[in-house]
Amino acid sequence: MPTNNKRFAARVDDIQPFRVVEVLTRAKELESLGRDIVHMEAGEPDFGTALPVIEAGIEALKNGATYYSDAKGLRELRESISLYYKSDYGVEISAERIMITPGASGALLLLAGLLVDRDDCVLMADPGYPCNRNFMRLVEGKGVLIPVTAANNFQLTAALVAEHWHKPDGVSSSAGGRTVAALVASPANPTGAVISKAELVSLFNAVEQQGGYLLVDEIYHGLDAKGKNGEKTAPSILEITDQAFVINSFSKYFGMTGWRLGWLVAPDWALPGLEKLAQNLFISMSTMAQHAALKCFTPQTRDILDQRRDEFKIRRDFLLPALRELGFIIPQEPAGGLYIYADISQLLGAFGGSFGDKFGRNSQEFCLIMLEQHGLAITPGADFGHHLSDRYVRFAFTTGMDRLALAVRRMKEIFR
């Protein structure tokens, strides 16, 4: 019997479980009972890692790449990323400004540690990636969720930054400290909304004007639905300034989820602090994973990855109209990423929809019913924030066309 008074740090109560993980866990339980589940919950590409990358990982292990490596990451990998910015974005980013991290999660941890003092606020869009605010909470800062809608492209804007930026008059208050940064994601999770170059410029200027930092999550880059002339739809903040922080990842476009590798691009002046933090918090990233990642940038692998991107676009182009026909409202057509964020209020009684309480009174209940009764795993909006989250669900098109078609057939039966 514990005799202590079991007390956690206060932050533990404020940090929510990652609900998508709970949906996934329950989905797998149901599968183990023999149920057929269509997985549209997890933000993980279903293709696995491309073969040339796997082979490079095997080669690295055969060559004994099992030792610690530099806390900033393998020099060659940082140089490969530098070349990638040159080839794909036409920008010169010195390898010195690139740090490899244990997933984008590691990059978020470094930035929270570097920039966020106690009570400091970081503005972020609601809905958004759920863990962002928890990294800020970890270091006793605060993620301030700003409601966004179709009216502002489901993204923070210069106007929202100006409106919500907070500068207490020199006195730190537990009721709300000063704002130090804004964090945006383009393409965004869960909406797939992309920030245009013009709007990125405005955002950067708005944040710069406040003396703060702009952090841009670009982990869904490469998975943009290409524009009319085949050009990228999602510009990088690095095309605009060398004074923003970029979070990126080998998990999504590059298909290396289980290897846990991401990267961070930072302004020059921030590098010594970041390196010091990385030495202390990580010592090193996976050495063999970094050797494998070198092969992400070969023409052979890029061809595979681009085919996969095109397949994601085909799925998106199928699922988007199909969901609308079923009665989902989709105010934001995803311009990139792996998700469709869909409003179920027209389907649900609680919001005056057509089906009474048959499918639950909110998106949590809706998702539970879809999973338990109909074998469809989707993520409730509550995972992504508070703003109208009861009305929204997220579909991930991270499963094949046959499975998505099955999901649509099942829903046609359900909503008949």
Next chain:
Amino acid sequence: MPTNNKRFAARVDDIQPFRVVEVLTRAKELESLGRDIVHMEAGEPDFGTALPVIEAGIEALKNGATYYSDAKGLRELRESISLYYKSDYGVEISAERIMITPGASGALLLLAGLLVDRDDCVLMADPGYPCNRNFMRLVEGKGVLIPVTAANNFQLTAALVAEHWHKPDGVSSSAGGRTVAALVASPANPTGAVISKAELVSLFNAVEQQGGYLLVDEIYHGLDAKGKNGEKTAPSILEITDQAFVINSFSKYFGMTGWRLGWLVAPDWALPGLEKLAQNLFISMSTMAQHAALKCFTPQTRDILDQRRDEFKIRRDFLLPALRELGFIIPQEPAGGLYIYADISQLLGAFGGSFGDKFGRNSQEFCLIMLEQHGLAITPGADFGHHLSDRYVRFAFTTGMDRLALAVRRMKEIFR
């Protein structure tokens, strides 16, 4: 040109670079210039990962183990660790209480996040592992360094805990909050000091009496110099209580540094909070690394690892008397781990030693001279704390006998 007022979080000034990394970097620079350097700085076994583990990693990659896995870690690996506690320690630790982490670093991050509120203090020995206090600082807590000496076995004791535990009268003060935990390491870095079972009981009771938590770093377990009848010299706190937290690692005895894998054993009541934190901070650990680690526990691998442990003991048994003969004072004979912590005051003029300022006025200068002039890479005491750190250096016996013999020959010349 940056137009912002470039301001880091206050913690960044308080966090020191990991000096051993700087010694290593400079040593490699000198090598690239053609110098022959004996590496006795880094805490990384020189053997690399055992072949059966590497082969299991290759097999996992061939089988496509490239996806995210559970935030708590692979079930089979947690069960293997549970069996390891049964076979090697004779204790029943449910796999439920074991969480896989990205290195012991990840375990330290989870514990800081779970237990340490702003201004909360965690007692730790000085000298000790340098990053420990920085994890506490990251979450706005504080690592309180308690000077320890040969008189207390270079470890925290029940008496030191009682003396330094701090309970402000209900008021949190930035001058020093309440103490919530004590963190000990056995075998310790840098001294190799082991805490006996009787002393572990006293320590646990002392911390429990204050209503706090005992965290025990056991990452050098398995690398203990065996006792007279071949028994382990380092007991685990898990032999005593199920209410302490244990930090462990696949890096040292298990030889998997570059894979970044550790584990945490926690009391039942702490698991939901820890899992929530791990979901948010890590999403998943390296999946292929976990599959590889399963092979750490086979008799074949254990034989290899035990031979390596015996080799470390041979090195220790060579280096310890040799250093003493050279004039180093070694108050704590290492009972485990990879290090000898040696007092250089008898060698240095600044402390009334025999050589004037010839070898520097303190251990930083001494290490610099040894590296630059004599090709010997060792770590200055300042990496491990403040207490008498100017007088101490750490030798890691993580290089072969021929190299250690060369180091001793060079030092014989130097100190002639």
